[in-house]
Amino acid sequence: MSDCWKGRCLCGAVQYHARGAALAQLICHCRDCQRASGSAGLPVVVVSAAGFSFEGEIRSYTITGGSGMPTTRNSCARCGSLLFGTPQHAPDIVTLYAGTLDEPSRFRAQFVQFTCERHRLDAREPGVEQYSGRAP
Ligand SMILES: [Zn+2]
Numbered sequence: 001m002s003d004c005w006k007g008r009c010l011c012g013a014v015q016y017h018a019r020g021a022a023l024a025q026l027i028c029h030c031r032d033c034q035r036a037s038g039s040a041g042l043p044v045v046v047v048s049a050a051g052f053s054f055e056g057e058i059r060s061y062t063i064t065g066g067s068g069m070p071t072t073r074n075s076c077a078r079c080g081s082l083l084f085g086t087p088q089h090a091p092d093i094v095t096l097y098a099g100t101l102d103e104p105s106r107f108r109a110q111f112v113q114f115t116c117e118r119h120r121l122d123a124r125e126p127g128v129e130q131y132s133g134r135a136p
């Protein structure tokens with residue numbers, strides 16, 4: 001009941017707030033998530049749209065994704081941080097991009113999807129040197 005997911009963009013102009021437990025937590029490695037984020041994929045917390053709200057000016061971009069369904073990705077209009085998705089085929093959910101959470105350590109992936117599109121740029125690659133901070 002006290003579950004609440006809060007996050008914000010890089011510049012702080014957009015903040016979001018989602019009440020309620022996560023409906024799912026996953027990492028998506030689809031090409032759309034890679035291109036949208038410029039990264040190996042996106043950690044996603046799925047929440048109920050009913051408990052979701054945000055403040056600030058966003059910019060939205062809609063594309064028909066790998067699922068064949070149009071989905072909208074929402075970014076800060078000022079700094080461009082990719083914040084959350086609003087899938088049109090599932091208007092009852094919002095997908096929070098977990099890197100923008102105030103407490104990202106709460107994230108616990110339950111599954112990973114689109115591993116078929118995962119590339120070696122994924123930093124979690126086993127057998128590769130890993131540093132807790134910046135690489136020397
Ligand atoms: Zn911003």
Ligand SMILES: [Zn+2]
Nearest residue numbers: 028029030033
């Ligand atoms: Zn994806």
